[in-house]
Amino acid sequence: MERTVSEVARLAGVSVRTLRHYDSIGLLPPGRVAQNGYRYYGRPELLRLQRILLLRELGVPLPTISRILDEQDDEVHxxxxxxxxxxxxxxxxxxxxxxxxxxxxxxxxxxxxxxxxxxxxxxxxxxxxxxxxxxxxxxxxxxxxxxxxxxxxxxxxxxxxxxxxxxxxxxxxxxxxxxxxxxxxxxxxxxxxxxxxxxxxxxxxxxxxxxxxxxxxxxxxxxxxxxxxxxxxxxxxxxxxxxxxxxxxxxxxxx
Known part of the structure; x- marks a missing residue:
């Protein structure tokens, strides 16, 4: 199931501005972008956002979060x-x-x-x-x-x-x-x-x-x-x- 950027923002308790910022720096690109420019997020993006927010709670800087996520493929680990x-x-x-x-x-x-x-x-x-x-x-x-x-x-x-x-x-x-x-x-x-x-x-x-x-x-x-x-x-x-x-x-x- 795909969700719009506003739906993801409400679900995760963050602002649309924050999600757009994460997209602009390559930390959390949407699953796809429609021809009208709307961003859509699927389950992989929601899981990645969950990990991002966990690391943000720990005070980890965004560049470091990007490196951590790109180096780890095992979700459970x-x-x-x-x-x-x-x-x-x-x-x-x-x-x-x-x-x-x-x-x-x-x-x-x-x-x-x-x-x-x-x-x-x-x-x-x-x-x-x-x-x-x-x-x-x-x-x-x-x-x-x-x-x-x-x-x-x-x-x-x-x-x-x-x-x-x-x-x-x-x-x-x-x-x-x-x-x-x-x-x-x-x-x-x-x-x-x-x-x-x-x-x-x-x-x-x-x-x-x-x-x-x-x-x-x-x-x-x-x-x-x-x-x-x-x-x-x-x-x-x-x-x-x-x-x-x-x-x-x-x-x-x-x-």
Whole structure:
């Protein structure tokens, strides 16, 4: 049975943009491309995507994933190796998970988190975000993020607490708007999204293109999603939709 790119995206829980990117770099070409340009994926492509997502969960870079998959033909052997890697990764994550949780709690105003724990977790989260930005938008975008981070080198814990308070208040207002039935692509929502956009610009020189793509990151990046869900578990998708719509209608991005 063949599936379209949108069907595969829904099935695997990834974005259509991600699948198109995997195709463009030769990591996951479709089984066939119809005359009208539609991509179709069969069982071999779905199995390859499953292995790609397993390796991505392990933090393996895309070029390395391509090499691993091209060198391995035995599906069972490959999955057993993936399982062992997952066990090793689980042990590693157990070691850092506490610090990350405490950092998120710190950003949410938990004063029981020590400064050392806070900045350790913040550094780890920034490292993961930088890798995500590089993969999604290229090295130039990641370097822009690093430059913005350097400009906050002198920030104290109180500075981050102030930024966190402002972010939480904005997310609470967004959640309240969503509860009232405000559409994320409405003018009322855009008044809130504008504040989010300006906040992003303070930390990252986002272009209309990268701000549009930020919608995927807010949902798919575990750290960013967790920060939003600490305020409102149902808000990430609403905000992601609003970000994309704002980029198109207010920033002039053309999908």
């Amino acid at each position: 490959a999955l057993r190796e993936h399982r062992e890697q997952l066990l090793q990764e689980r042990r590693r994550l157990d070691a850092v998970l506490g610090a990350v949780d405490r950092t998120i709690a710190g950003l949410s105003g938990d004063e029981t988190v020590t400064d050392e724990e806070f900045f350790t977790g913040l550094s780890q989260a920034r490292s993961r975000l930088r890798e995500d930005l590089a993969e999604r938008f290229g090295e130039a975008a990641a370097e822009g993020f690093e430059k913005a981070v350097r400009e906050t080198d002198g920030w104290t814990r109180k500075d981050y607490d102030r930024m966190g308070d402002e972010g939480r208040r904005l997310l609470l207002r967004m959640g309240a708007a969503r509860d009232r039935g405000v559409r994320p692509d409405s003018d009322e929502a855009f008044e809130l999204i504008e504040q989010h956009y300006q906040g992003v610009l303070q930390l990252w020189p986002a272009t209309p293109t990268t701000y549009y793509a930020l919608g995927d990151l807010l949902v798919e990046n575990a750290d960013q999603r967790a920060i939003i869900e600490m305020v409102d578990r149902d808000l990430p998708e609403w905000l992601a939709t609003g970000v994309r719509a704002y980029a198109v209608r207010r920033l002039g991005y053309v999908p």
